[in-house]
Amino acid sequence: MDSRRQRAKNTSRNRTSWLRRITDHIGSTAAAISLPAVVVGATALLLPTAWLALPVPQLPADTTIYDQSGHLVSVLTGTQNRMPVSYAEVPPSMQNALVAIEDDTYWIEPGIDPLGITRAALVDLTSGKILQGGSTITQQLAKNLYLSDRRTFSRKFKELLITLKLSTMFDKRQILSMYLNDVYFGEGAYGVQAAAETYFGHSAHTLTLPEAALLAGVVNAPTYDDPYIHPQIALARRNVVLVRMESLHYITRGQELDAQSAPLNLATNPPLGDRAPYFTKFIADELVGLDPAIGKNLYDGGYTVTTTMNWTMQKAAENAVAWYLPSTTDVHGVPEPETGLVAINPVNGYIEALVGGDDYAKTQLDRATKASRQPGSSMKYYLYTTVIHDGYPTSSVKDSAPVRFPAGNGKWYVPHNYGHVYNGPLTIRRAIAESDNIIAVKWMDTVGPPAMIHMAHQMGITSPLADNLTTALGSSDVTPYQMARGVSTLANGGYRVRPFGVLKVVDQNGRTVFQDHPHKTRVLSPQVAYVVTNLFTAPLLNPVGTAHDLESVINRPAAAKTGTSSAQRDAWLVGFTPQLAAAVWVGNDNDSPLGLTGDRGAGPIWAHFMKMALAGQPKRNFRQPPGLVWKSVCSKTGLLANGCCSAYREVFIKGHAPTKVSPGCGSGSSGSSGSASGPAAPSAESLLKAILKSLSP
Numbered sequence: 213m214d215s216r217r218q219r220a221k222n223t224s225r226n227r228t229s230w231l232r233r234i235t236d237h238i239g240s241t242a243a244a245i246s247l248p249a250v251v252v253g254a255t256a257l258l259l260p261t262a263w264l265a266l267p268v269p270q271l272p273a274d275t276t277i278y279d280q281s282g283h284l285v286s287v288l289t290g291t292q293n294r295m296p297v298s299y300a301e302v303p304p305s306m307q308n309a310l311v312a313i314e315d316d317t318y319w320i321e322p323g324i325d326p327l328g329i330t331r332a333a334l335v336d337l338t339s340g341k342i343l344q345g346g347s348t349i350t351q352q353l354a355k356n357l358y359l360s361d362r363r364t365f366s367r368k369f370k371e372l373l374i375t376l377k378l379s380t381m382f383d384k385r386q387i388l389s390m391y392l393n394d395v396y397f398g399e400g401a402y403g404v405q406a407a408a409e410t411y412f413g414h415s416a417h418t419l420t421l422p423e424a425a426l427l428a429g430v431v432n433a434p435t436y437d438d439p440y441i442h443p444q445i446a447l448a449r450r451n452v453v454l455v456r457m458e459s460l461h462y463i464t465r466g467q468e469l470d471a472q473s474a475p476l477n478l479a480t481n482p483p484l485g486d487r488a489p490y491f492t493k494f495i496a497d498e499l500v501g502l503d504p505a506i507g508k509n510l511y512d513g514g515y516t517v518t519t520t521m522n523w524t525m526q527k528a529a530e531n532a533v534a535w536y537l538p539s540t541t542d543v544h545g546v547p548e549p550e551t552g553l554v555a556i557n558p559v560n561g562y563i564e565a566l567v568g569g570d571d572y573a574k575t576q577l578d579r580a581t582k583a584s585r586q587p588g589s590s591m592k593y594y595l596y597t598t599v600i601h602d603g604y605p606t607s608s609v610k611d612s613a614p615v616r617f618p619a620g621n622g623k624w625y626v627p628h629n630y631g632h633v634y635n636g637p638l639t640i641r642r643a644i645a646e647s648d649n650i651i652a653v654k655w656m657d658t659v660g661p662p663a664m665i666h667m668a669h670q671m672g673i674t675s676p677l678a679d680n681l682t683t684a685l686g687s688s689d690v691t692p693y694q695m696a697r698g699v700s701t702l703a704n705g706g707y708r709v710r711p712f713g714v715l716k717v718v719d720q721n722g723r724t725v726f727q728d729h730p731h732k733t734r735v736l737s738p739q740v741a742y743v744v745t746n747l748f749t750a751p752l753l754n755p756v757g758t759a760h761d762l763e764s765v766i767n768r769p770a771a772a773k774t775g776t777s778s779a780q781r782d783a784w785l786v787g788f789t790p791q792l793a794a795a796v797w798v799g800n801d802n803d804s805p806l807g808l809t810g811d812r813g814a815g816p817i818w819a820h821f822m823k824m825a826l827a828g829q830p831k832r833n834f835r836q837p838p839g840l841v842w843k844s845v846c847s848k849t850g851l852l853a854n855g856c857c858s859a860y861r862e863v864f865i866k867g868h869a870p871t872k873v874s875p876g877c878g879s880g881s882s883g884s885s886g887s888a889s890g891p892a893a894p895s896a897e898s899l900l901k902a903i904l905k906s907l908s909p
Contacts, residue, residue, distance in 0.1 A: 271296070271357075271394055273514030273720060274406070277492055279521040280562065280715065284415065286492040290512030294402035295409070296720055299389040301417045302404055307388060308462040309421075309428035313453045315349040316460060319384060322376075351375045353391045397427055398434030411439065413479030421467060422474040425453040439476050447476065488526050490568035490578055491713075495519055498713050503726055506717060514720035520562035520713050525792075528824035529553050529565040536816040537570055538798065538808060547571055548800045552579030552692045553817065555794040555825065558700035560730035561709035564792070565825065577801075584675060584689035585797055588810060589647045589758075590775030590786040591686035593699055594668035596640060597744045598659045601667065601736065605870050606743055607639045607843075607850035607862045610651045617657065617681060625681060627653040630776070630809070639850045641862065645750035645757040647774060649685055656684035670735040672697035672708050686775055686784075692795035695786045699795075702745045702771065703788040705835065706736035738837035739865045745771050745834050746863050748787075759785065759811050765819040768831040772818070774810030781805050783813025790832045792825060794818060839866050846874035 273294040277286040287295065311318045347355070354374040378387060397407035407427050408416040419427070429449035430437045439446035451472045458468040495517065500507035506515065533551055540547040547570050555565040568578030577583060600606065612635035616624040627650050629635070635648050643651040656664060664684060665677045673695075677688040693711065701708050710731040717726040748771035751757035758774040762785075766772075772787030782799040783806055798813040799806050806813055841864050846857035851874035853859035864870075 271402075271514070271720070272512040273393075273403075275510055275513060275515040275517060277495055278516070278518050279523040279526070280519065280564075281523065282518070283523045284409075285487050285519075285521065285523055285526070286489075286495075287409075288492070288496060288511050292402045292512070293400045293406045293410070294393065294514070295405040296393045296403060296514055297405045297416055299385050299392075301415075302389070302392055303417060303419050303424065305421045305463075306392070306404060306416065306419050306424040306427065308460075309424045309453050309457055310392065310431065311349070311388075312456040312460050312462060313428050314352070314431060316456070318349050318388070321348060322379060348375070349391050350378055350387050353387060353394060354378055356394050357390075395431055396434055397430050398438050399440065409479075411478055420471075420474075421463065422450065422454075422471040423477075425457065425471060426450040426476070429453045439478055443476055488521070488530070488566075489572035489576075490580065491519075491521055491526060491566045493572075493576065494563075494566055494568070494578060494581060495713050499717070502714065503717075506725065515725075516718040517714060518716045518718075520557075520564060520715055521566075522557075522562075522564040522825075525555060525565040525825040528821050528827075529555065529567045531824065532817045532821035533567050533570060536820055538806075538813060540570060543800070543802065546575050546801060548802070548804075549798050549806055549813070550575070550579055550801050551814075551817065552581075552583060552797045553794065553821065554580040554693045554696045555792055555821070556696045556700050556709070556711050557791070558703035558709060558788060558793045559791075561700070561711045561732070562730075563711050563713045565794075565821075566713075575801075579692070579797065581691055581693040583797075583801075584691050585782045585799060586688070586777035587686040587690050587695060587784050587786070587797075588775030588777045588782060589649070589652070589686060590695060590773045590784045590795075590810070591668075591684065591688075591690075592644065592647070592652055593702070593744070593748065593773060593786070594671060594673070595652060595656060595659075595664050595684045596644065596747060597671065597702070597736070597740065598664045598667040599640065599655050600743050600747075600865070601740050602659055602663070603865075603868055604640075604658075605850070605868050606641070606747065606864050607845045607870060609637050609639050609848075609850040610643070610654045611637045612643070612648050612650045615650060615654065617653070627681075627685070637848055639845075639847065639862075641747050641750050641860075642754070642756075642847070644747055644773070645754035647751070647758045652684045653681050656681045668698065670708065671699075671701040686777060692784075692786075692797045695784070695795040696793050699771070699786055699788050700793040701736060702741050702748075703790060703793050703834075704732075704741075705738045705837065706734055706741040707732040708735045739839045742834060742837055742840065743863055743865060745788075748773055752787075758809075759787075759815055761811065762815050762819040765816075766822050768822075768826065769833050770822065771834075774815065776809045776813075779805045780807055780809060783808050783810045783815075785810055785814040785818035787818060787822070789822065789826065790834055791829060792822065794822060794825075796821070840864065841866055841869055843869050845870065849874040851875075 271294060272290055272292050273296050274290060275288040276284060276295050277288065279285050358374050393403040396402050399410050401407040401410040404427065405416045408414060408419055411427065412423055426439060426446060429446065429452065436442065437446050437449045454468045454471050457463045458465055496510060499510055499517065506513070533553060537551050538549055540549065550569050553567045554563065556562065557564050566580050568580045569575050614634065616626045619625040629649050635646060638648055638651055661679045661681060661683055665679065668677060673690055675688065675690045675694060677683050697709065697711050712728055714726065714728055716724060719725050751759040751774060752763040752770060752772050754760060759772045762772065768789060770787055770789045772785060775784030775786065781803055782797060784797050786795040788794065796814040796818040842861055843864060844853040844859045845851060845862050846853050846859050848857065851870050851872050854874045854877045856877040857874055
């Protein structure tokens with residue numbers, strides 16, 4: 213007689229044998245089931261889904277930042293690092309690799325795999341719990357989008373219904389596209405685009421076959437198959453995918469072998485968000501201000517933002533700051549000196565490059581747009597634009613000699629030059645070249661501070677400017693952004709531009725939710741803009757110019773002006789070509805003396821940036837408009853050359869050139885009268901006629 217234990221074992225064996233027979237019978241029946249039965253069964257399952265309401269999937273996704281040419285430069289990462297891409301942007305090798313390893317009947321199945329579900333259901337029923345899923349790609353998507361990860365029979369039933377509903381709402385390519393954008397690939401990367409950037413440092417559309425196979429292999433167990441953590445396991449899994457692809461005829465045997473021999477070639481690039489952090493922060497702030505709805509969902513709304521950035525110029529700006537910023541020392545954890553650089557396309561107002569400091573990781577203050585400092589003599593752009601606009605001849609002369617101006621309460625304001633030197637009589641061009649402060653203040657007294665302040669605001673300065681003579685020397689605070697905008701008005705022939713950084717914003721559904729265009733307003737005549745621009749080539753071209761040592765670096769037609777605030781606290785270089793206007797500031801955040809002038813502190817950054825940014829672009833001259841005349845004038849007097857003085861060629865607006873020949877060589881009185889220190893005076897003959905006319909009855 214068998215023991216109780218033996219009888220229990222026999223009973224268990226008989227039960228197992230019975231279940232195996234039942235399972236085999238159901239399996240063979242399912243395998244032989246007729247097509248009409250499949251249709252009837254599918255219809256029975258699909259009917260409930262007709263009334264099942266599903267919200268349109270809206271995955272949380274990163275906002276991606278592109279330059280004006282479509283180069284991905286930064287990512288604003290939210291709760292999940294995801295960058296949606298279209299089906300067309302995913303190479304066939306990636307699609308095929310995923311289907312081969314995850315769901316090889318995907319293209320022919322009705323969203324579910326009936327045989328797989330039957331086999332999984334029998335295992336689950338006999339065990340009393342969910343062990344197998346039998347999940348297709350569509351089922352995985354249904355679970356990821358609408359359900360939890362809990363393994364229960366009720367959840368599996370809901371998954372089945374949702375899967376069938378998805379199959380009626382979307383075609384195969386749409387479902388695969390959603391899956392590729394949703395699935396987790398490890399290392400914090402959701403979706404194939406984020407995965408491609410994370411693992412290989414480039415976009416999904418350039419994935420190679422071995423790279424695609426690696427990503428497809430990671431999906432099943434992202435942590436276990438992580439190539440950074442377990443490279444050999446990841447390689448083995450990749451090769452399994454390749455074998456599967458070859459067996460399904462997605463690739464040839466030769467392609468399989470070549471791909472299996474390829475190394476991992478994992479990326480070592482820094483995170484995308486670090487490529488241009490100051491520019492990225494500037495764009496993020498601009499987006500928040502443009503549209504509250506965009507701002508609210510900026511970091512997980514999945515927006516595609518096309519900016520005005522020129523990636524080549526941005527890299528040039530980053531490099532110029534890294535290579536030519538004066539040596540820094542940490543002051544209370546912050547590197548000093550600091551810098552701000554902004555470059556604007558003067559034709560359309562595009563902000564093409566922006567750097568707000570030396571190291572974003574240490575300090576996030578954007579000194580290009582948010583830090584106002586004294587611009588020093590670079591403010592003379594607006595002074596001399598006012599002088600020329602008011603009709604004074606370009607070669608007008610004032611004397612660089614001791615002078616004082618009443619400052620109220622019995623006090624006097626005494627301007628002085630760097631080094632306390634006096635340069636004697638100087639034309640405007642020479643005064644600009646040498647950055648003579650005494651002559652600048654004299655001109656400020658001539659045109660009046662309100663006129664110069666109005667001109668500065670017309671050209672693009674937005675900060676309040678003090679109504680006094682020292683404003684001509686840059687005593688009022690402004691930002692590099694404002695200065696670059698202001699000189700853009702000269703570079704483009706007299707139009708004030710509205711600088712902007714965002715060209716277009718597209719949401720996850722491909723709908724354009726914001727778009728911007730250039731805005732220009734004429735504020736100067738082309739003649740005034742050209743004459744002033746030509747005058748400000750002097751600091752570079754004149755051997756005594758304050759920026760002359762930078763001319764060989766930039767080596768193209770350009771205007772430039774240095775600026776140094778009192779006690780050398782701020783160093784500036786503001787300049788432009790026909791294609792690009794840029795302002796660079798260097799100084800200490802704590803406003804302590806820098807100990808460098810504009811040409812030494814900011815000049816090298818500006819010059820090398822312009823050289824790198826414009827490399828490969830033509831060397832264009834500033835376009836000369838009609839209505840100008842060129843005259844040979846004496847350097848000392850600014851009057852027409854007399855044949856024996858030291859002379860140079862000067863440009864004038866028609867009607868504002870001197871008419872009197874400079875004294876000397878016996879020709880001092882041979883010319884008609886005129887003045888080089890103010891608007892052209894009426895001739896003696898015209899004055900006599902006016903007097904006689906007034907006396908006539």
